[in-house]
Amino acid sequence: MERTTLRRRALAAGTATVAVGALALAGLTGVASADPAATTATPVSADSLSPGMLAALERDLGLDADAARSRIANEYRAAAVAAGLEKSLGASFAGARVSGAKAALTVATTDASEAARITDSGARAEVVGHSLDRLEGVKKTLDRAALNKAPKDVPVWYVDVEANRVVVNAASTAAGQAFLKAAGVDSGLVTVARSAEQPRALADIRGGDAYYMNGSGRCSVGFSVTRGTQNGFATAGHCGRVGTTTNGVNQQAQGTFQGSTFPGRDIAWVATNANWTPRPLVNGYGRGDVTVAGSTASVVGASVCRSGSTTGWHCGTIQQLNTSVTYPEGTISGVTRTSVCAEPGDSGGSYISGSQAQGVTSGGSGNCSSGGTTYFQPINPLLQAYGLTLVTSGGGTPTDPPTTPPTDPPGGTWAAGTAYAAGATVTYGGATYRCLQAHTAQPGWNPADVPALWQRV
Numbered sequence: 001m002e003r004t005t006l007r008r009r010a011l012a013a014g015t016a017t018v019a020v021g022a023l024a025l026a027g028l029t030g031v032a033s034a035d036p037a038a039t040t041a042t043p044v045s046a047d048s049l050s051p052g053m054l055a056a057l058e059r060d061l062g063l064d065a066d067a068a069r070s071r072i073a074n075e076y077r078a079a080a081v082a083a084g085l086e087k088s089l090g091a092s093f094a095g096a097r098v099s100g101a102k103a104a105l106t107v108a109t110t111d112a113s114e115a116a117r118i119t120d121s122g123a124r125a126e127v128v129g130h131s132l133d134r135l136e137g138v139k140k141t142l143d144r145a146a147l148n149k150a151p152k153d154v155p156v157w158y159v160d161v162e163a164n165r166v167v168v169n170a171a172s173t174a175a176g177q178a179f180l181k182a183a184g185v186d187s188g189l190v191t192v193a194r195s196a197e198q199p200r201a202l203a204d205i206r207g208g209d210a211y212y213m214n215g216s217g218r219c220s221v222g223f224s225v226t227r228g229t230q231n232g233f234a235t236a237g238h239c240g241r242v243g244t245t246t247n248g249v250n251q252q253a254q255g256t257f258q259g260s261t262f263p264g265r266d267i268a269w270v271a272t273n274a275n276w277t278p279r280p281l282v283n284g285y286g287r288g289d290v291t292v293a294g295s296t297a298s299v300v301g302a303s304v305c306r307s308g309s310t311t312g313w314h315c316g317t318i319q320q321l322n323t324s325v326t327y328p329e330g331t332i333s334g335v336t337r338t339s340v341c342a343e344p345g346d347s348g349g350s351y352i353s354g355s356q357a358q359g360v361t362s363g364g365s366g367n368c369s370s371g372g373t374t375y376f377q378p379i380n381p382l383l384q385a386y387g388l389t390l391v392t393s394g395g396g397t398p399t400d401p402p403t404t405p406p407t408d409p410p411g412g413t414w415a416a417g418t419a420y421a422a423g424a425t426v427t428y429g430g431a432t433y434r435c436l437q438a439h440t441a442q443p444g445w446n447p448a449d450v451p452a453l454w455q456r457v
Contacts, residue, residue: 049354052287053305056313060340061303067101068303072354074103075302081105081121082299089114095132095161096123098301105299108132108161128164130189135159136322138166138189140448143324145183146331147264147456154179155197158323158337161300167320169195197365197373199325205233205276207292207350208283208307209249213240220309220349222360223292223379224278224391225269227258231278232271234382234390235348236360237262238329246270249309259386261436263330264455266362267382268348280393282350285312291393293355295379297321304338304353306361306376308346311368316340325375327363335359335375341368351376357390414447425457432457 049069057068075098082096085107094108105123109115110131118125139159145151153171157179160167166189170176176192209221219239225232232255240246240257248254255272262268272278281289285307298304298318305315316339323337338351342364351358359376366372383390412427420426424435426447433447433454447454 050284050288050290052284052307052313053290053315053352055287056305056315057303060315061317063101063303071101071103071303074098075298076296076354076356078103078105078123078302079296079299081123082107085118085121085123088117091131091133093132094126094128094130094135094164095159096299097161098299103302108164130164132159132161135164135166135189138185139322139324141185142166142168142179142183143331143333144456145179146324146326146333149182150263150326150331151175151179151182154326155195155199156323156325156337158320160191160320163191166190168192169197171195199363199365199373199375200327205231205248205254205272205278206281206283206289207233207352208285208309208312210309210345211235211249211254211270212247212251213244215247218309218345219347220307220345220361222348222350223282223357224280225383225388226278226391227269227271227386227388230271231276232258232269232388233278234360234379234388235268235270236362236377237266237268238327238362239268239348240270248276261385263327263332264436265334265381265385266332266377267360267385269382269386269388278391280391282307282352283309287313290352291355292352292357292390293393295357295383295390297378297380298353298356298358302353304340304351304358306338306340306342306346306349306351306374308342308349308361310343310345311341314341314368319373323375325363332362332375332377334381335362335377338374338376339371340374341366341372342374343367351379355393426454 054065054068057063078098086093089109092109092111092114094110096107098105106126107118107123108126108128112127115125136159142157153175156169158167168176168190170192173192180187205221205224207221207223210218212218222234225234237260241260242257244257246254255270258269258271260268280292284290300318302318304318307313318338320337323335324333342361347361349361357379359378362375362377364372364374414426414428420435422435426433428447434457436455
């Protein structure tokens with residue numbers, strides 16, 4: 001079945017661009033559509049990166065200001081080229097990544113005759129044995145098995161586009177093999193790697209600002225959003241359930257969780273009262289706030305920075321997209337794995353590359369003293385799930401939805417455009433699914449591909 005993931009839709013935009021934690025994100029003055037295909041990357045000017053981001057890139061990646069601007073500009077271009085090649089290569093596309101100080105783009109294909117097309121676009125061509133469709137099909141099988149029963153001692157699994165394999169990180173080889181056997185996947189496409197990682201959710205209206213749930217726990221604002229005339233912000237699902245009330249960084253009444261999914265996904269949004277104005281900013285923690293211009297997804301290897309109320313700014317690189325990770329509470333799918341550190345109180349906060357929103361902090365392992373691995377929930381699927389619009393500096397009004405949405409294979413009672421209540425059941429592809437959260441179905445978000453909204457029964 002052809003992929004219909006939002007990662008592809010987000011990349012298509014380029015053809016035009018664990019304790020609980022709290023991240024700071026400022027509201028935005030303009031608006032950008034929740035549709036990721038409406039977002040385009042803009043060139044990086046000399047003054048477009050905040051002092052805070054430049055300082056974090058220098059500290060964490062060893063980049064001076066000029067090198068940081070150059071690298072991010074190259075990463076924007078790489079995202080656009082990769083998106084175009086993914087579309088043109090079709091079934092032979094096997095992933096894209098950037099590497100080196102200049103963020104050189106490599107695009108893989110299973111068809112050697114397509115190498116010239118790749119090099120003509122300015123990227124390095126790599127011929128591999130397995131398409132991204134095939135590898136993601138294996139990972140999807142693992143995800144479905146984890147929905148039925150979270151694997152023991154298997155914290156993380158993902159598609160490694162550089163190795164052209166699915167990688168399962170496990171406490172022992174036996175634990176990894178048991179997971180593969182339970183899922184019934186082709187072990188010939190999977191590498192089981194020993195790992196001591198023990199990820200947990202980072203839970204303790206400007207992005208990165210703290211907020212408090214029901215007067216007790218603390219998390220961080222991800223990004224300012226709107227839903228119709230209602231203002232609010234995106235954050236992590238583990239920070240609160242529907243109905244949880246919040247106070248803002250000033251300890252004044254702020255809002256209420258309107259949607260929340262965890263585990264399965266780690267997504268949520270909070271509707272705020274009239275005292276809170278959304279703005280297109282992420283808290284720079286004394287070094288100047290960062291302006292959010294859009295939400296074009298970066299590729300593997302790209303730099304990414306995080307703002308959080310516990311640890312401020314930290315940067316690293318994107319290691320893998322569409323990763324699955326098992327916390328004590330259950331398995332989360334569709335998150336992005338990074339080398340950025342985080343600590344309790346940073347959850348829900350902002351991940352941003354240059355001026356492009358990437359996602360909200362979910363969880364991870366390690367800390368910002370010794371280093372660690374952190375996972376973020378991509379922002380575009382979150383916006384799509386709740387019908388939200390990202391507030392940006394671009395101004396204007398939300399753009400129209402894509403004219404050519406991804407298609408879903410026929411079969412079953414599920415249908416895009418239908419409003420489903422929690423508990424409703426549908427059939428799709430020969431299986432029955434129960435709705436986990438009230439929503440209106442959208443093309444590409446079928447029950448088989450969106451465990452945040454549907455559970456197989």
